[in-house]
Amino acid sequence: MFFKMMSIIISYLLGSISFSYFIAKIWMGIDIRNYGSGNAGATNVLRVLGTKPAIIALLGDALKGIIAVYLGKLTGDESIMLLCGLAVVIGHNWPIFLKFKGGKGIATSLGVILTISPLSSLILIIIGVFIIYITRYVSLGSITSAIILPFIFYMLHKSGYYLVFALVLTFLALFRHRSNIQRLLSGKESKLGEKKTSRVK
Structure with missing residues (x-):
C-alpha cells in the first residue's frame, strides 16, 4: 500500500x-509565465x-506522462496506474515547485x-492535428480531442475505470482551457504562427 501511495x-x-x-530560463533567461499567454x-x-525549444518542452512534458504511467504499472494495480496518470497531469497543471502556476496538461x-x-492516442492526435490544420487554433484542437476522449x-475499453479516468482528464483539460474557450467564442484567440513576446499584463 505504501508503494502504491508513493507512486x-x-x-x-x-x-x-x-x-x-x-x-525558457535556459534559452532566454525569462519566466515563461510572464510572457505571451502566461x-x-x-x-x-x-x-x-x-x-x-517548443519541441523540447512538448517532448519533455509527454515523457513525464509516460514515466508516471509506467511507475503505476509497477504496482500491478490498474487503478493505481490510472491515478498516477491523473496525478502527473495535475502536477503539470498545478506544480508545487512553481507555486501551483503551471501549464494546461x-x-x-x-x-x-x-x-x-496507443490506439486512442493515435485517433486523438489525428483529430487534433486536423482541427489545428484547418483552423490554426491549437487550443481548439486540444479542446476537441479532450471532449472526444x-x-x-x-x-x-468498455471499462468503468477507464471511462471515469477519461472524464477526469477531459474535465482538467476544459477547466485549464476556459480562458481559451472564452477567447475562441469572442474571436480573440491567437492562431498558430502568431509570435508573442510581450509581457503578460
Whole structure:
C-alpha cells in the first residue's frame, strides 16, 4: 500500500517539473509565465521562443506522462496506474515547485494516453492535428480531442475505470482551457504562427 501511495505522490512531483519553465530560463533567461499567454506550456514556448525549444518542452512534458504511467504499472494495480496518470497531469497543471502556476496538461495527458492506450492516442492526435490544420487554433484542437476522449476510451475499453479516468482528464483539460474557450467564442484567440513576446499584463 505504501508503494502504491508513493507512486501517486511521485507522479505528482514528476508532473510538477516544468520543462517549459526551465527551457525558457535556459534559452532566454525569462519566466515563461510572464510572457505571451502566461501559460507554462509548449504552445506558449512556441509563441515566445520558437519551434526548437517548443519541441523540447512538448517532448519533455509527454515523457513525464509516460514515466508516471509506467511507475503505476509497477504496482500491478490498474487503478493505481490510472491515478498516477491523473496525478502527473495535475502536477503539470498545478506544480508545487512553481507555486501551483503551471501549464494546461495537454502534452502530459498525451504521454499518459499514449502509454495506456496507443490506439486512442493515435485517433486523438489525428483529430487534433486536423482541427489545428484547418483552423490554426491549437487550443481548439486540444479542446476537441479532450471532449472526444471519453467516447473513444469507452468504445475501446468498455471499462468503468477507464471511462471515469477519461472524464477526469477531459474535465482538467476544459477547466485549464476556459480562458481559451472564452477567447475562441469572442474571436480573440491567437492562431498558430502568431509570435508573442510581450509581457503578460
